[in-house]
Amino acid sequence: MSDTAEQQRRARYERRVAAARQARRVLRRTGFDGTIRERLDWLARTAPEVYDLDERADMYGDRIVAALEERVAGLLGAEAAAFFPTGTMAQQVALRCWAARTGDPTVALHGLAHPEVHERNAFSQVSGLRPVRVTSEPRLPTAAEIRDFEEPFGALMLELPLRDAGYVLPTWEELSDVVEAARERDAVVHFDGARLWESTVHFGRPLDEIAGLADTVYVSFYKSLGGFGGAALTGPKTLIEEAKTWRHRYGGMVFQQFPTVLAALAGLGAELPRLPGYVRHARVVAAALREGFAEAGVPWARVHPGQPHTHEFQVWLPYAPDVVAEAAVRQAEETSVLLFAQAWDRGGPDLAFTEVTVAAAGLEWTADDVRAAVADFVTRLPAP
Numbered sequence: 175m176s177d178t179a180e181q182q183r184r185a186r187y188e189r190r191v192a193a194a195r196q197a198r199r200v201l202r203r204t205g206f207d208g209t210i211r212e213r214l215d216w217l218a219r220t221a222p223e224v225y226d227l228d229e230r231a232d233m234y235g236d237r238i239v240a241a242l243e244e245r246v247a248g249l250l251g252a253e254a255a256a257f258f259p260t261g262t263m264a265q266q267v268a269l270r271c272w273a274a275r276t277g278d279p280t281v282a283l284h285g286l287a288h289p290e291v292h293e294r295n296a297f298s299q300v301s302g303l304r305p306v307r308v309t310s311e312p313r314l315p316t317a318a319e320i321r322d323f324e325e326p327f328g329a330l331m332l333e334l335p336l337r338d339a340g341y342v343l344p345t346w347e348e349l350s351d352v353v354e355a356a357r358e359r360d361a362v363v364h365f366d367g368a369r370l371w372e373s374t375v376h377f378g379r380p381l382d383e384i385a386g387l388a389d390t391v392y393v394s395f396y397k398s399l400g401g402f403g404g405a406a407l408t409g410p411k412t413l414i415e416e417a418k419t420w421r422h423r424y425g426g427m428v429f430q431q432f433p434t435v436l437a438a439l440a441g442l443g444a445e446l447p448r449l450p451g452y453v454r455h456a457r458v459v460a461a462a463l464r465e466g467f468a469e470a471g472v473p474w475a476r477v478h479p480g481q482p483h484t485h486e487f488q489v490w491l492p493y494a495p496d497v498v499a500e501a502a503v504r505q506a507e508e509t510s511v512l513l514f515a516q517a518w519d520r521g522g523p524d525l526a527f528t529e530v531t532v533a534a535a536g537l538e539w540t541a542d543d544v545r546a547a548v549a550d551f552v553t554r555l556p557a558p
Contacts, residue, residue, distance in 0.1 A: 182496075183496075183499075186496075186499055186500065186503055187517070189503050189507065190499075190502070190503050190506070190515070190517075191207055193503055193506035193507050193512055194207060194506065194512055194515050195207065195208075196506075196510065197506050197510050197511065197512040198510035198511065199510065199511045199512070199535075199538070199539070199543075199547075200512045200515055200535050200536075201459065201512075201513070201515065201530060201531065201532050201533070201535060201536035201539065202515065202531045202532065202533035202534075202535055202536055203533070203534070203535045204400075204515075205400050206396070206400075213402070217402075217433065217436060217437055217440070220436075220437075220440040220443075220444065221436045221439075221440065223440070223443065224436065224439040224440050224442075224443045225238060225241070225436060225439055231430055231432050232430055232431060232432050232435070233429065233430060234427055234428075234429060235257065235418075235427060235428075235431075238432050238435050238436070238439075239257050239431055239432075239435055241439075242257055242406070242435050242438055242439055243255040243256060243257050243406065245439070245442065246393065246406045246408060246442075247408055249381055249382065249442070250381055250382055250385040250391055250393070250408045251381075251382030251383070251385055251386050252385065252391070252408035252409055252410075253409070253410050253411040253414070254408070254409065254410070254411040254414035254415070255406045255407065255408040255414065256406065256407050256414050256417050256418050256421060257404060257405070257406055257431070257435065258404070258405045258406065258407060258421060258426055259403065259404060259405075259426050259428055259431070259434075260403070260404075260405060260426075261288075261366075261368055261392055261394050261405040262289075262293050262296060263405075263421070263424050263426050264392045264405045264406070264407040264417075265289065265331075265364070265366060265392050265407075266296060266297065266300060266301040266303070266424070267301075267407065267417045267420040267421060267424065268364055268390045268392065268407050268409070268413075268417060269281050269297070269301070269303055269329055269331065269364060270301045270302065270303060270420065271413055271416050271417055271420065272328060272329045272362050272364065272389070272390070272413075273302075273303060273328055273329070275362075275413075276328035276329065276360075276361075276362060277328070278326065278327060278328025278329075279302055279303050279304050279328065280303075280304045280305075280306055280325065280326065280327040280328055280329075281297060281303050281304065281305050281306070281327065281328070281329045281330075281331055282305075282306050282307075282308050282315075282320070282323060282325075282327040282329070282330045282331070282356075282361070283305055283306070283307065283308065283330070283331040283332075283333075284307065284308060284309060284310070284314065284315060284332075284333060284336060284339075285307040285309065285310030286310060286312070286333075286336060286337075286338040286339050287331060287333045287336070287366065288333060288337070288338075288366060288368070289305065289331075289366075290305060290307070291338055306323075306325050306327060308320065308323055308330075312336075312339040312340065312342065313336070313339060313342055313344070314332060314333075314334075314336055314342065314343070314344045314348070314349070314352065315332070315352060316348070316351075316352065317348070317351035317352045317354065317355040318355075320352055320355035320356055320359070321355045321358065321359070326359070327359070327361055328361055328362065329361055329362045329363070329364055330352075330356040330361050330362070330363050330364070331364045331365075331366055332349075332352065332363065332364070332365055332366065332388075333365075333366040333368075334349075334365055334366065334367055334369075334370055334373055334384075335369055335372075335373060335483055335484050335486075337368075337369065337486075340478045340479055340487060340488045341369070341479075341482065341483060341484045341486040341487055341488075341529075342479055342483055343373055343376050343377070343483040343484070346377045346378065346379060349377070349387065350387065353387045353388070362389040362390075363387065363388045363389050364388060364389060364390045364391070364392075365385065365387075365388040365390070365391040365392065366392055367385065367391045367392055367393045368392065368393065368394040368397050368405075369394070369397050369398050369484065369486075370384065370385065370391065370393055371393065371398045371399065371446055371449055372398050372449045372452070372453060372484040372485055372486075373483075373484065374449075374450060375450050375453040375454060375484075376453070376483045376484065385408065389409060389410070389413075390407060390408065390409035390410075390413065391407070391408045391409070392405055392406070392407050392408075393405065393406050393408070395434075395437070395438035395441055395442075396437075396441075398441075398445065398449060399438065399441025399442060399445045399446060400437075400440075400441050400444075400445050401434065401437040401438045401440070401441045402433060402434045402437040402438075403434050403437075404431070404434045404435065404437075404438050448533075448534065449485065451537065452485035452532050452533050452534075452536070452537070453482070453484055453485045455485075455532055455536060455537050455539075456482045456484070456485040456486070456487065456530075456532040456536075457481055457482055458541055458544075459530070459532050459536060459539060459541075459544050460477045460480070460481065460482050460487055460530075461477075461481075461541065462541040462542075462543075462544035462545050462548075463477050463489060463530075463544055463548060464476075464477045464480075465541075465545055466544060466545040466546075466547075466548025466549060467491075467548055467552070469545065469548075469549070470548060470549055470552040472491065472492070472552060472555075473492055474490075474491075474492045475489075475490065475491055475492070476488075476489070476490040476491075477489055477490075478490060478527075485531060485532045485533065486529060486530065486531045486532075487529070487530055488527050488528070488529055488530070489514070489527065489528055489529075489530055490521060490525065490526070490527040491525075491526055491527075492524055492525055493524060493525075493526055493555060493556075494520075494524055494526060495518040495519060495520050495526040496518075497526075497555065497556065498514070498518050498526050498528070498555065499517065499518040499526075500554075501551060501554035501555050502514040502515075502518070502528075502551065504554050505547075505550060505551050505554055509550060511547050511550070513544075513547045513548065513551050514528050514530065514551075515531075516528050516529045516530070516531070
């Protein structure tokens with residue numbers, strides 16, 4: 175990409191952020207794009223509702239950090255939990271602990287899994303793990319693929335939902351079969367559950383039952399819950415104690431973490447109960463988007479999955495990314511309605527896709543509102 179093209183994209187990003195802050199209607203308002211003052215004001219309002227602020231602050235993982243760990247372990251039905259500053263660290267620690275116990279550093283995973291795409295080969299470069307790809311199809315691995323995989327492995331890592339494939343999930347029966355297939359191979363199962371919080375509607379099961387399929391589970395406190403950051407690893411008590419030792423060795427024993435932990439507790443208290451409603455309304459929005467593009471005569475417009483598995487999904491359009499990105503920003507600047515708030519990426523020649531997230535602000539949108547916004551958005555696109 176040329177310097178000029180990169181400058182144009184950066185300028186468009188800044189316009190999009192500014193438009194999102196000023197927009198009258200959006201499908202999601204994100205705290206992380208706010209000012210420092212706004213983030214601190216939010217924490218000041220919510221923190222007293224979730225924790226006793228007269229208690230002494232934490233030091234090296236005690237007090238409020240331990241309280242959050244206990245809360246998460248209870249939610250996921252685990253013996254214990256450990257708080258980590260990042261999910262990248264949590265998952266490396268979990269899988270190296272399992273590698274030491276199984277004697278096998280090989281981790282079977284999906285080709286689109288977060289460690290393969292977004293972590294600069296951290297598994298192998300930092301933790302001595304050996305990732306092998308079971309499949310790169312835009313879905314979770316099948317039980318047959320696990321049983322027939324030609325290489326031995328000590329751990330199977332499943333990202334639920336699989337974000338880069340469109341926030342997709344298997345059915346409950348498929349997931350249970352995959353876990354059983356891994357057990358038949360004497361492998362442990364680890365869930366990359368960064369967004370596991372939003373999976374209960376699709377599976378029709380509570381969080382503890384879903385998490386109970388795995389030996390260890392990682393969850394994030396900012397991806398769905400709106401926190402400042404942070405993650406937790408849950409699993410057997412003995413493994414979590416070992417994980418805390420490795421957390422220290424990796425530099426994750428932070429002196430004081432109460433702001434991040436308070437934000438996590440606030441997310442668990444406020445956002446977690448709302449997620450099922452977001453998922454259900456995302457299906458309304460997705461159907462209206464599909465109908466709107468069909469009515470507007472846009473060829474080969476796609477919503478993926480057709481019925482979203484979570485409150486997040488993809489939209490694909492037959493245009494170059496810069497074309498649809500500019501149309502989305504212009505719509506927000508000119509109408510104060512931001513239909514597509516995230517970046518557009520290249521999916522092929524003259525093919526672009528973006529991610530859509532439906533949260534509290536999106537609940538105000540009816541299907542008619544979505545279709546009207548699509549019709550207006552399309553007027554800003556060139557004729558196909």
